[in-house]
């Protein structure tokens with residue numbers, strides 16, 4: 001998994017305990033307050049990011065934000081895009097006691113649940129924790145001669161309100177939010193697409209040493225996670241790396257790739273596979289020799305199988321490797337169990353530094 005995602009995950013683990021220290025929130029601060037024309041302050045990465053709850057929280061582009069902002073009233077625009085505050089006791093969600101979730105008014109990301117809403121007496125809707133800690137970002141706010149912590153939607157950067165350390169148990173925090181920054185969806189309501197978690201897909205690729213294949217898929221846009229393992233051998237018992245290396249189990253070093261098909265197609269991942277290894281070498285990959293280094297694709301659906309089959313046939317005919325026989329094995333993952341490799345093989349290059357020495361071939 002990528003370093004960025006790992007940092008966020010570590011923070012999430014840190015906040016899953018009983019107390020949610022304010023310091024944890026300030027730690028994910030990523031930008032200085034913008035003045036002048038609105039810019040998404042979260043737009044600091046080109047990498048797709050996903051929250052623990054499976055939502056795509058990749059910062060939206062300014063263009064997308066401006067498009068979404070067309071639906072806002074002038075008042076909402078002032079609050080959400082220009083860090084405004086609605087008058088107390090005036091917001092339409094202050095007394096809402098229905099069961100459901102409060103989403104970002106601008107981009108529809110779910111932010112707070114009705115089960116964390118409480119009566120604070122301040123005049124603004126108050127919550128003691130976000131629905132998913134990764135959906136709410138924070139920023140130091142020293143405006144109006146006060147030192148406060150601003151809260152923002154982690155995806156669009158829209159202003160929500162502030163968080164204070166005087167909330168009820170179990171977190172001791174009070175997320176004080178403008179009604180205008182929120183849109184409430186009652187439990188059972190139909191949700192717009194941007195309010196739903198992503199539907200993720202899994203694909204498996206074996207192309208030589210899994211350290212490099214894993215690292216190169218980790219860096220591909222739309223890939224949420226890549227995990228090294230063993231696949232396509234004797235499934236009567238779980239293999240160890242040592243056993244796989246002797247060749248007796250027949251497993252290949254394989255990588256489990258979890259991706260968002262709304263961001264990257266399976267076809268793109270197939271063509272990336274043929275750019276990061278040589279599929280014509282049989283039981284080897286460069287200096288690594290043995291059946292565990294063979295090239296293989298393990299599919300998780302009929303659609304994947306058909307696409308991979310067509311891809312291999314097309315590559316054999318006119319792809320980069322057409323002058324040699326492509327030896328890539330094609331199998332269904334349901335007939336080839338994936339075993340996660342030992343911990344010391346995971347994120348190898350991300351932890352140890354360096355990169356895989358195998359070339360990355362240009363696009364066909």
Ligand SMILES: [Zn+2]
Pocket residue numbers: 104105106107108109153154155156157158
């Ligand atoms: Zn938002």
